[in-house]
Amino acid sequence: MSDCTDAAGTAPWPVTGPRIARLARQVEGARDAAARSALTEAFWAEAARTGVPLVEELDDAPGHRAVTFLWRGHRATRRVLLLAPGIGDPDRLAGSLLHQLPGTDVWYLGYRLRADHRASYRMVADISAGPAPTDPALLQRRLLALRAHAGPDPLNQDRIPARWRTAQGSVLALPDAPPQPWTARRADIPRGTVERHTVPAGVLGVERDVWVYLPPDAVPYRSASGAGERGRLPLLVLCDGDMWFGRLGFQDTLDALIADGALPPLVVLAPDAADPVTRRLELGGRESYASFLADEVVPWAGARWPLTARAELTAVAGQGLGGMTALYAGLTRPERFGRVVAQSPSLWWRPALDPGVRAPDAVGTPWLATLAAGLRDGLPEDGGQGAPGAVVHFDVGLHEGALAEHSEALRAVLRARGHRVTRTVHNGGHDYACWRGFLADALVDLLGTGLDVDAAEFQGGTGPAADGAVARGPVAHGPVVRPRDLPADPVGRPAGS
Secondary structure (H helix, E strand, O other), X not given: OOHHHHHOOOOOEEOOOHHHHHHHHHHHOOOOHHHHHHXXXXXXXXXXXXXXXXXXXXXXXXXXEEEEEEEEOOOOOOEEEEEOOOOOOOOOHHHHEOEEOXXXXXXXXXXXXXXXXXXXXXXXXXOOOOOOXXXXXXXXXXXXXXXXXXXXXXXXXXXXXXXXOOOEEEEEEOOOOOOOOOOOOOOOOOOOEEEEEEEEEOOOOEEEEEEEEEOOOOOOEEOOOOHHHOOOEOEEEEOOHHHHOOOOOHHHHHHHHHHOOOOOOOEEEEEOOOOHHHHHHHOOOOHHHHHHHHHHXXXXXXXXXXXXXXXXXXXXXXXXHHHXXXXXXXXXXXXXXXXXXXXXXXXXXXXXXXXXXXXXXXXXXOHHHXXXXXXXXXXXXXXXXXXXXXXXXXXXEOOOOOHHHHHHHHHHHHHHOOOEEEEEEEOOOOOXXXXXXXXXXXXXXXXXXXXXXXXXXXXXXXXXXXXXXXXXXXXXXXXXXXXXXXXXXXOOOOOOX
């Protein structure tokens, strides 16, 4: 299925939803202030029962929904700003201001969205005195300053932690959005453990904190591997551990995947990103960070826990700049990482960019595609008759500018080099609300048991996706070995022990 087909109808379109339109008519016809107050109280009570944002069907657009964001204002409320990546235009924030229904405390902003949309969003009310600037540039500056105070929708209890901020965001998931069955903490299943270690990082010149997920002792690992790998655990190296384990609680997802038999017990190593400046300096297509992951973090862990040495059972994953890091590490260290998950990778990145500066969308062929074209890791030495190249999986949001185009250019190069490449194209943006579900799906597809990693491209978790993967059941081969029953077996050369 082409990306153009997938993108059809995904552009947000301003709309006044049926419920707001009906309330406006009722308020206009109310005989006095008391009647208007009764109407709005009934409206807010209904919104509390049905949930917000309001999601309503449209007679003239059956594949879409009218989505109405709401804010209950008070006398001091001057403006209310919606911050929803992929919905509003960050360069024209005035278009994301809510409207007040005259004579009421109801502020609203409606969009027509395709029914598979998922996004996180934040909101903030401006209670500063005085009128808003009339000059568009000054108003944009005022609203940019207001963003720092944004937080979750007080009427929506579906929350998600925000990156680098203490305030949370809220989640909008329309009825056809791909399901995320493993994201919530589940009761009465075996729990893995999460440890945080300080690891020497010689190539970076500093120490780094690394989060380590160890699978539940109660879940045996039934190895299907060869004699030298008996009971060695599959491995995931995941960028931005401070977000995934420090804030998102990704261990709950891993526990559920293992309990359901969708994943075998595995170990996850997730280095901290430290802070925004350090992250921009270290992540991307940088040899030093790839060396840190492959030559320092993995051997350090291999000296402590029974980890696999097989590349096809070892994955590296990341998002944004972390996705670029995962791609670079997988392409330049194929003997270490045989599976790559790149979610919304920052393919605009290229060497010699000033730290923190993003290349424009119109960059032509991504630098990484040019690099990959010159590597031989995707082709076996016998000219294509031996083992296949590494498996690379992309997650791409339709609201991420030119990323779909750039990932297509890279995908073509990787396939030409012998790699197997799959891709999920979803109706969302650069957003952990999307990534947390698709990361689980990708791990099942790439590290799960009995799965076909030659699956065709799939879109948003539906359609051809289901055709490409076989049943996700527990491992049922080989001897039963508990992860902590085995002595550690160093993987590669030990470092930092």
